[in-house]
Amino acid sequence: MEVTATWYLVLSAVLFSLGTFGLLTRRNPLVMFMCVELMLNAVNLSFVAFSNALGDLAGQTAVFFVLVVAAAEVVVGLSIVVALLRRRPDATVDEFVEMRG
Amino acid sequence: MLEAAWLIPAFPLFGFLLILLVGRRLGEPLAGWLGTAMMGGSFLATVTVFAGLLAEEEPERFFIQKIFTWVPAGSFSVDVGFLVDPLSIAMCLFITGVGTLIHLYSVGYMHGDPNFSKFFLYLNLFAASMLVLVLGDNLLLTFLGWEGVGLCSYLLISFWFTSEANASAGKKAFVTNRIGDFGFMLGMFLVFKAIGSINYADIIVEAPGLAIGTATGITLLMFLAATGKSAQIPLFVWLPDAMAGPTPVSALIHAATMVTSGVYLLTRLNPVLAVSEPWTLDMIAWVGAITGLVAALAAVVQNDIKKVLAYSTISQLGYLFMAVGVGAYVPAIFHMITHAFFKALLFLGSGSVIHGVHDEQDMRRMGGLYKLMPITAGTFIIGWLAIAGVPPFAGFWSKDEILLYAFDVNPALWFVGLVTALLTAFYMTRQVILTFFGRTRFFDAHADEIEAAFTGRLEAASAGIQAAREDVVKAQEALDKAKTDLPKRKEAIEKAGASLAEASAAVEASSPEADGHDKLVKALDKATKAVPKAEDAMAKARTKVVDAELAVAAAEQAQVDAAALRREIDAARSNAPAVPQHVTALTPAPDISEFEDAMPDSYRARQEYHPHESPWTMTLPLVALSGFAIVAGGLNLPFTKDLHFLEHWLEPSLFANEHHLTASAATKWILAAIAIAVGLVAIVAAFAVYLRGSRRPESIENPNLGLAVAYDRAIATFAGGPGTEAFESAAWFDENVIDGAVDGVPSLISGTAGQARGLQSGFVRFYGLVVVLGTGVLVVVLLRSLVL
Numbered sequence: 001m002e003v004t005a006t007w008y009l010v011l012s013a014v015l016f017s018l019g020t021f022g023l024l025t026r027r028n029p030l031v032m033f034m035c036v037e038l039m040l041n042a043v044n045l046s047f048v049a050f051s052n053a054l055g056d057l058a059g060q061t062a063v064f065f066v067l068v069v070a071a072a073e074v075v076v077g078l079s080i081v082v083a084l085l086r087r088r089p090d091a092t093v094d095e096f097v098e099m100r101g
Numbered sequence: 102m103l104e105a106a107w108l109i110p111a112f113p114l115f116g117f118l119l120i121l122l123v124g125r126r127l128g129e130p131l132a133g134w135l136g137t138a139m140m141g142g143s144f145l146a147t148v149t150v151f152a153g154l155l156a157e158e159e160p161e162r163f164f165i166q167k168i169f170t171w172v173p174a175g176s177f178s179v180d181v182g183f184l185v186d187p188l189s190i191a192m193c194l195f196i197t198g199v200g201t202l203i204h205l206y207s208v209g210y211m212h213g214d215p216n217f218s219k220f221f222l223y224l225n226l227f228a229a230s231m232l233v234l235v236l237g238d239n240l241l242l243t244f245l246g247w248e249g250v251g252l253c254s255y256l257l258i259s260f261w262f263t264s265e266a267n268a269s270a271g272k273k274a275f276v277t278n279r280i281g282d283f284g285f286m287l288g289m290f291l292v293f294k295a296i297g298s299i300n301y302a303d304i305i306v307e308a309p310g311l312a313i314g315t316a317t318g319i320t321l322l323m324f325l326a327a328t329g330k331s332a333q334i335p336l337f338v339w340l341p342d343a344m345a346g347p348t349p350v351s352a353l354i355h356a357a358t359m360v361t362s363g364v365y366l367l368t369r370l371n372p373v374l375a376v377s378e379p380w381t382l383d384m385i386a387w388v389g390a391i392t393g394l395v396a397a398l399a400a401v402v403q404n405d406i407k408k409v410l411a412y413s414t415i416s417q418l419g420y421l422f423m424a425v426g427v428g429a430y431v432p433a434i435f436h437m438i439t440h441a442f443f444k445a446l447l448f449l450g451s452g453s454v455i456h457g458v459h460d461e462q463d464m465r466r467m468g469g470l471y472k473l474m475p476i477t478a479g480t481f482i483i484g485w486l487a488i489a490g491v492p493p494f495a496g497f498w499s500k501d502e503i504l505l506y507a508f509d510v511n512p513a514l515w516f517v518g519l520v521t522a523l524l525t526a527f528y529m530t531r532q533v534i535l536t537f538f539g540r541t542r543f544f545d546a547h548a549d550e551i552e553a554a555f556t557g558r559l560e561a562a563s564a565g566i567q568a569a570r571e572d573v574v575k576a577q578e579a580l581d582k583a584k585t586d587l588p589k590r591k592e593a594i595e596k597a598g599a600s601l602a603e604a605s606a607a608v609e610a611s612s613p614e615a616d617g618h619d620k621l622v623k624a625l626d627k628a629t630k631a632v633p634k635a636e637d638a639m640a641k642a643r644t645k646v647v648d649a650e651l652a653v654a655a656a657e658q659a660q661v662d663a664a665a666l667r668r669e670i671d672a673a674r675s676n677a678p679a680v681p682q683h684v685t686a687l688t689p690a691p692d693i694s695e696f697e698d699a700m701p702d703s704y705r706a707r708q709e710y711h712p713h714e715s716p717w718t719m720t721l722p723l724v725a726l727s728g729f730a731i732v733a734g735g736l737n738l739p740f741t742k743d744l745h746f747l748e749h750w751l752e753p754s755l756f757a758n759e760h761h762l763t764a765s766a767a768t769k770w771i772l773a774a775i776a777i778a779v780g781l782v783a784i785v786a787a788f789a790v791y792l793r794g795s796r797r798p799e800s801i802e803n804p805n806l807g808l809a810v811a812y813d814r815a816i817a818t819f820a821g822g823p824g825t826e827a828f829e830s831a832a833w834f835d836e837n838v839i840d841g842a843v844d845g846v847p848s849l850i851s852g853t854a855g856q857a858r859g860l861q862s863g864f865v866r867f868y869g870l871v872v873v874l875g876t877g878v879l880v881v882v883l884l885r886s887l888v889l
Contacts, residue, residue, distance in 0.1 A: 020873055
């Protein structure tokens with residue numbers, strides 16, 4: 001049985017859905033953060049799968065950009081999460097509503 | 102020498118700035134002398150420029166001195182520049198000349214006023230504005246001066262602003278003038294639209310090429326402006342009220358300068374007037390003629406010495422408009438100059454009278470003043486002869502000239518003008534007689550003083566009645582008390598008798614040896630004494646009753662007497678000497694000998710006062726102006742062409758539309774003879790009524806003559822009632838609709854934003870859900886577009 005691009009895409013879709021579901025249902029900021037990473041990597045996977053299937057390197061180039069951006073985002077995001085959790089160790093995101101209009 | 106033109110307005114402007122900075126420190130009289138010196142400097146500068154202009158060839162007498170560019174806006178550019186030509190210099194000569202004399206006069210007139218320096222501050226600013234108005238080489242600069250004189254007029258009319266009436270008179274003048282200013286602005290815009298420039302030099306060149314409709318529009322708008330400043334129908338109502346200001350202001354603003362600016366404007370724009378529809382000129386002439394007549398009628402029934410002159414000024418300005426309307430520009434300027442002299446003289450003379458008689462302005466309370474103020478009276482009489490049109494005084498020549506031109510164009514105008522001349526001679530004669538001749542009525546009791554005297558006496562009588570009434574009540578009470586005392590006394594006597602009988606019986610019953618016998622004898626003694634005592638008391642009580650009865654009777658009598666006295670005073674009041682509404686030189690003084698002692702303090706204070714001649718600072722300008730009022734006719738004598746000095750002089754300024762006489766010499770002589778005859782008839786009639794009493798003044802001073810006054814009152818009623826409501830509804834519209842629209846936009850935005858901010862809940866997961874749903878929608882939409 002040959003592993004076609006479809007397999008990868010299905011896996012990617014499953015991972016993306018898991019990530020989305022987790023993001024919407026979990027309240028722990030760290031877990032939500034991990035869910036966002038999961039969604040990003042699901043997209044990366046589909047990029048690579050398409051790149052391979054179509055023989056176009058542009059998809060893999062995009063992945064590098066995503067990885068770089070994700071790394072930067074992790075730096076900022078994690079530091080915010082750490083700062084928040086240091087103030088209130090068992091807080092959920094629903095408690096941080098300072099930005100309410 | 103022409104380069105000195107800028108100095109003409111600069112001198113008073115500099116004076117204004119100087120007084121503004123150090124006026125309070127200079128105080129009285131230095132600030133006044135400074136202001137006067139600045140006007141004098143301005144006059145000298147004018148004379149210098151005048152001499153320079155004389156040295157030029159006649160066609161070259163047109164000089165523009167540019168100071169700087171004021172409004173550079175693309176192709177439109179306005180300079181601050183002064184136009185020196187015969188017309189503007191003729192105006193400047195009498196503005197600065199008369200202005201200097203009025204400044205000098207004010208030094209004396211404003212003596213002792215707490216705001217002495219402020220007065221000269223305003224006067225200098227006024228003079229500077231007026232000179233800018235006249236000298237400006239374009240409409241905008243003229244408008245600057247136009248507004249400047251309006252502002253100063255407001256400031257000076259309400260100079261004594263602590264009185265409500267003065268303050269509102271200033272406001273009335275300002276608001277009424279604004280209506281005219283609106284015409285000026287629109288006219289100026291129209292000139293710019295049509296010609297592309299508002300410089301007089303360009304207007305003169307371009308005017309003949311204007312479309313008739315445009316020229317008519319400009320003429321009508323500028324005429325509206327002129328009716329405001331020059332107090333013509335329908336905007337004349339502010340001028341009589343403007344008499345609330347100090348008298349030098351009335352002379353400067355309302356006789357010599359500001360009010361002439363409308364005539365100046367129309368004369369300056371004569372090339373435009375020439376192109377407009379002929380009926381506009383007829384309208385100007387008729388408005389002038391009717392204003393003259395209506396104002397002259399009103400002047401006949403005025404009793405305030407300044408109001409007579411105010412209506413007279415309106416009436417004379419009517420002549421000027423009539424002259425402009427018939428194209429008689431030279432006579433208009435001629436009469437403007439002579440009028441400036443004699444009307445300033447009359448106003449200053451009336452100010453001198455008011456100053457001399459302790460701020461009394463009612464002519465009914467003057468009379469006989471020629472003995473007390475000979476210089477004022479003498480100069481005033483010269484002014485009177487000049488305005489009444491008696492040859493050879495100045496007013497005769499200029500007025501006759503206007504009437505001649507009016508006759509040449511339309512005899513109906515001439516007739517109205519002639520009636521106005523008749524009325525003018527009449528009311529001025531009336532004024533002179535009431536002020537300077539006959540009995541000195543200054544000391545007479547005023548109606549309100551007589552009334553006050555009676556009121557005082559009546560109050561005293563009423564108090565007497567009240568006191569008597571109280572006395573009666575008191576006496577009655579005493580009587581009642583005495584009467585209730587009587588039976589008590591009677592009882593006491595009976596009691597005393599009974600106890601006496603008892604005591605004697607007891608004494609007889611007991612034996613002398615018995616123990617208590619002494620005691621009983623003593624008791625008998627006591628009882629025996631008590632009887633006459635009680636009888637005594639009884640007698641006293643009886644006299645008391647009699648006394649009280651007498652007192653009651655006396656008090657009642659007093660009450661009756663007091664009531665009778667009051668009735669007597671009441672009766673005397675109804676027979677009190679009438680203070681006449683209309684007076685002549687012969688009117689006797691009201692006889693108040695019976696109640697002289699009850700007259701209020703104001704009456705007594707007046708008996709101590711001595712009407713006096715004014716100081717030299719006031720009489721000197723009077724003498725100078727009266728000199729001009731005599732000889733100013735020489736400017737333009739009609740006999741031969743060589744004597745038409747003013748006409749030759751003004752020739753270069755009048756480019757078009759000038760009417761040239763067609764009347765024959767015989768017609769001229771006949772018209773002059775008629776004018777003289779009419780003036781003399783009016784003077785004789787006024788003498789007959791007011792000096793000889795051959796007719797009662799009531800028969801002439803019919804209140805219906807005050808048409809102008811009624812018009813003024815109607816406007817006041819309208820402005821106070823429906824006018825105020827209309828403006829309030831306009832204000833409502835402004836506040837609610839205009840401001841509502843402006844305020845509505847931001848409140849709409851902030852309202853919407855207020856609703857929208859509910860979406861920003863601050864829950865991160867909610868934002869995530871929205872993003873996911875949004876993505877879902879986008880995906881569906883994009884896929885659909887791909888598929889379909």
